[in-house]
Every structure is written in C-alpha cells, then in structure tokens.
Amino acid sequence: MTTLSKNCALRYVSIWNSFRMPYIGKYRHSLTRNFTTILSNNKILLTNSSSLSAKKLLKFYSEDKKNFINLEQKAGTLKSAFEKKKEQLKDTELRIRQRSEEIVRDIKHQKEITEHKLRIKKEHLIKDILETKAKVKERLEDVVERENVFTIPNILCVTRIAMSPYLGYVILEENYTLALGLLGFAGITDLLDGWIARKWKSQASKMGSFLDPMADKVLIATLFISLTWQNLIPLSLTLLIVGRDTALVAAGFVIRYMSLPPPRTLSRYFDVTHATAQLAPTMISKFNTAVQLLLVGTTLASPVFGYVDHPALSALCGITAASTVVSAISYLVSKDTYKFLKKKS
Numbered sequence: 524m525t526t527l528s529k530n531c532a533l534r535y536v537s538i539w540n541s542f543r544m545p546y547i548g549k550y551r552h553s554l555t556r557n558f559t560t561i562l563s564n565n566k567i568l569l570t571n572s573s574s575l576s577a578k579k580l581l582k583f584y585s586e587d588k589k590n591f592i593n594l595e596q597k598a599g600t601l602k603s604a605f606e607k608k609k610e611q612l613k614d615t616e617l618r619i620r621q622r623s624e625e626i627v628r629d630i631k632h633q634k635e636i637t638e639h640k641l642r643i644k645k646e647h648l649i650k651d652i653l654e655t656k657a658k659v660k661e662r663l664e665d666v667v668e669r670e671n672v673f674t675i676p677n678i679l680c681v682t683r684i685a686m687s688p689y690l691g692y693v694i695l696e697e698n699y700t701l702a703l704g705l706l707g708f709a710g711i712t713d714l715l716d717g718w719i720a721r722k723w724k725s726q727a728s729k730m731g732s733f734l735d736p737m738a739d740k741v742l743i744a745t746l747f748i749s750l751t752w753q754n755l756i757p758l759s760l761t762l763l764i765v766g767r768d769t770a771l772v773a774a775g776f777v778i779r780y781m782s783l784p785p786p787r788t789l790s791r792y793f794d795v796t797h798a799t800a801q802l803a804p805t806m807i808s809k810f811n812t813a814v815q816l817l818l819v820g821t822t823l824a825s826p827v828f829g830y831v832d833h834p835a836l837s838a839l840c841g842i843t844a845a846s847t848v849v850s851a852i853s854y855l856v857s858k859d860t861y862k863f864l865k866k867k868s
C-alpha cells in the first residue's frame with residue numbers, strides 16, 4: 524500500500540483542474556473516488572488496482588500534455604500564419620483600393636480630355652460650317668449678276684405704278700380733265716424712261732425689263748377698270764385685257780422662280796439686286812400696248828371733248844381686242860420673250 528500526502532493530492536487536483544482534459548469515463552469515476560477518499564481521511568491509500576489506474580492516468584496525462592503542447596505549438600504556428608495572411612489581405616485590399624482610385628482618376632482625366640477634344644472639334648466644325656456657308660453664299664451670289672436698281676428709269680416706272688390708283692380714283696370722281704393730264708404725264712414718263720435707258724447704259728438694268736411692262740400693265744388695267752365702271756369701255760374688252768395682263772405678270776413671277784439658283788428663299792427671290800432673267804417683249808406686244816394706250820386716252824378725252832360713243836371708239840375697241848389676243852399668242856409661241864442670265868466670265 525502506498526501513502527500520498529494531502530498536499531500531493533491537492534496538487535494533483537490543481538493540475539487536473541488547470542488542464543481540464545477530456546478523459547475516458549471509467550478513469551474519471553475512479554479518480555473521483557480516490558480524490559474523495561484522500562480528502563476525507565487526510566491521506567490516500569491506493570490499492571493495486573487504484574495504483575494501476577493512477578499509473579495509467581499519469582501516463583495518459585503525460586502523453587496528452589505532450590499532445591496539448593504540440594497543439595499549442597501548431598495553434599501558434601497557425602495563428603502566425605493567419606496573422607501573416609491577414610496582413611497580406613490588408614495589403615492586397617489596400618493595393619486594390621489604390622488601384623481603383625487610380626483607375627477612377629484616369630477615367631475622369633480621360634473624360635476631361637475627351638470632352639476638351641470634342642469641344643475643340645465642335646468649335647472647329649461650327650467654324651467650318653459657317654465658313655462653308657459664307658463661301659456657298661458668295662458663290663450663289665456670284666451665279667447671278669448684281670446690278671444697281673436705283674436708276675432714273677426704274678424710279679419713273681415706280682412713279683407710274685404709284686400714281687395709277689390715284690388716276691383711277693380721279694376717273695371715278697368724273698374729273699376727266701385732271702385724269703387726262705395725269706395720263707399725259709404717265710405717257711411722258713413711259714417715253715422718258717425708255718429713252719434714258721437706251722441713251723445711258725449705266726441707267727439700263729435687267730430689273731427695268733420687268734418693271735417697265737409691269738408699270739404699263741398696272742396703268743392700263745387701272746384705266747380700263749375705271750372707264751368700264753363709268754360705262755365708257757365694254758366690260759368684255761376689259762376682262763380680256765386684264766386677264767391677259769394678269770397671266771403675263773404671273774408668268775413673270777414663274778420665270779423669276781425658275782431662273783433663281785437654289786436655295787430659292789423668299790429673301791433671295793425678292794432681292795431685286797439679283798438679276799436672274801431678262802424680258803424681251805415681242806413687236807406685236809409693243810403694238811398692242813400702244814393701241815391700248817390710244818384707246819384709253821381717246822376714251823378718257825371723249826367726255827372732255829364731247830364724242831362719247833363715237834363709232835371710231837367702237838372700231839378702236841375691236842382693234843385692241845384683236846391685238847390683245849394676237850400678242851398673247853405671240854408670247855406662247857415665241858422663244859425669245861425671255862432669257863435666263865448666267866454668271867459673267
């Protein structure tokens with residue numbers, strides 16, 4: 524029988540409690556009984572069987588302690604490796620964050636560079652468009668001939684057009700003497716503008732080729748309408764003359780449109796400084812205009828000199844109607860009544 528002191532038993536219990544190792548159930552119960560005996564009798568009496576169990580327990584404890592120390596060493600190694608991996612992960616995360624920030628900065632910088640380039644290209648493009656537009660405009664303006672429209676013949680034509688409504692008003696007021704005087708003045712301006720245009724080339728203009736016949740037609744149409752209203756000229760003759768003149772004026776606008784190079788805008792269409800076509804009245808048309816002026820002049824003078832409804836006036840109306848029809852046909856069949864103007868070389 525082996526005797527152990529109480530202090531050894533307590534030290535053994537302390538070692539047992541400090542490590543708290545998981546032992547097999549039969550050793551635990553045996554050790555508990557032995558410790559209880561030691562604490563109650565103040566000494567431990569171990570039998571051969573209990574000595575054997577204690578030896579086994581001590582051997583198991585020694586081996587387990589070695590395993591525990593090995594596990595602690597392995598745990599320390601794993602902990603060091605884990606800490607090292609953790610630091611590596613932190614470094615990797617830091618590098619990724621820095622790289623991400625660099626990529627974002629590069630993208631922003633590249634975006635700013637691209638926007639700057641696009642802005643510059645846009646400015647250059649707008650500048651090129653404006654320059655091209657200006658060049659195209661200059662070329663378009665060079666296609667047609669620019670001329671001075673503020674000439675004396677043109678001013679006389681505009682004067683004749685402006686006075687036509689007043690002349691009609693005077694006729695409606697039956698002031699035939701004043702109307703006859705105004706008609707004489709209009710005839711003088713008609714002769715004068717043609718003579719000035721032929722005498723001085725600087726006073727001739729392509730616009731005058733349109734403006735002069737238009738002034739004559741406005742004046743004649745006003746006289747015919749007002750004299751028909753006063754029952755001095757037949758209505759059928761007035762309708763014939765006004766219809767023909769209206770068709771000729773409309774044809775003049777069509778010719779202007781056809782002769783105007785693209786783009787055909789309203790501002791360019793009504794820009795009178797651009798001469799795009801020239802009219803050339805036929806001989807029969809000039810004769811017809813002279814006959815019409817003679818008819819309205821003699822008819823306007825008839826109330827003043829007292830030969831209203833004279834047979835000569837009726838005959839003159841027939842001649843006027845015939846010449847009007849023939850002149851309208853001549854404009855349709857003739858190829859030289861107008862021509863398009865081209866750029867001067």
